[in-house]
Amino acid sequence: MKALPIFFKLLGWDILREIRRRETIPNMLLFALLVLFVASVGVDRDSGVKISSSVGPVFFWVAILFAGTVGLSQSFAAEREGGVLGGIVTSPIDLGTFYLAKVAATTLYVVVLEIALLFVYGFFFSFVPASQLGGLIGAMSLFTVGYMGAGVVLAAMTTTLRGGGEVVLRILLVPLMIPFLWVILRQSGLFFQTEIAGGALGGPLRQSHFFTFCVALDAIYLTVGYLLFPKVLE
């Protein structure tokens, strides 16, 4: 069976479902907006500290991280409704192809969220990293591929739990992303033209090293996910 046509079919059906239901992206966006809003009003603006150059980028990534788990849970809850997932598992397709299509679909939704969130960030924190926008979007995309690569496997496991398993998903997923978050936060010093956490994480990497590191992490997450996902479903 040819994997590529099936991949695009599954991706297409997922996007069609999202267009019809309008659930995953709006819910993620609402969650992320609330995080940034609370962060923006919770910091003393009169203290003389420029928020955007200190904790703002941290809140930005926290919003993406937790909104991503909302999206993953919603996406898999939709697959379980009516036993759709069972229908896919009992069809003769390679479940690894289904995994890659699911990663591609959720990555797309989260990247859309991230781009929207950049504007929101600019509004709340009065700062848009215009000169570094290309690099930031590239970093966000690479982070999201790895994040969804790990998240799709864990979401397939946890959505069977009572209450959708969103809390368990976060508990399992966030520690897995620590290596990625560490380099992303370091690099955010460059993207947001500031020093993150007072430089405690270390300075930004050379761009080429940073992107190589991200691609390597993506390859690890995707390979492990591709191999594990069919076992999880079965």
Next chain:
Amino acid sequence: MLPREARESVGEVNCLASPAARLDKVRKRFGYRDVLRGISLEIPRGGCFVLTGPNGAGKSTLVRILSTQWSFAEGTVEVLGSNVKREPARVRSRLGIVLHESFLRRELTLEENLHFAAALFSIPRSDQDERIARLLDTFGLTRRRRDTVGTFSQGMIKRASLARSLLNEPELWILDEPFSGLDPAGQELLAKVIGDFHQEGGNRTVVLVTHQLEIGRSLATGSAQITDGRVSHLSLAGLALSSHSGAPGEEAEG
């Protein structure tokens, strides 16, 4: 394995070398509870093999294992001559499955759902429209083909699920309580479709789980009663019932 007498009967009922399904000492456990306790069973090719038994006996677990949806701890399962653990894709491509879930996306129209299923089974686009039209007609769904499944009643969803399961023209049709949710006309229609499926299609086989013993009796060419994760009664000519499973015409326990 089956007792010797039963294996000889299999030979009388069916001339093909490999049965439709063969389970050998299959064990399935949920937590600390054994749902299937080393079950062995051969389902002959051709005909309608009915599985009966009380709730919680392990019938649905057995069909989920046959349909490759669930794994199992011990034993061997062969479906249509293929080992389900070694060649799951080969088995899946030859099965039609109706379980308690519909496998349908509620936000898509019925036609879109069937095209989605057809794509999963790599049915050529040129054949899809003809097959879908035929199955919609068979199950009386043609008028609702452009409605989203979310607007369907339970009975309509069941009909749609049945249509979906036949898209790939399966050799083995596994049906778990397919009559539940159907009105009398729908039940009569389904009984006819099941009969046609195995009578007109060479060695095509139906595995039917049902509590509706009257319908089961009319369709069965062989049967097994599952009790507490084991085969308690076996018949290769009609419906097997133990004394506590209800008289003909009644519903079994649960």
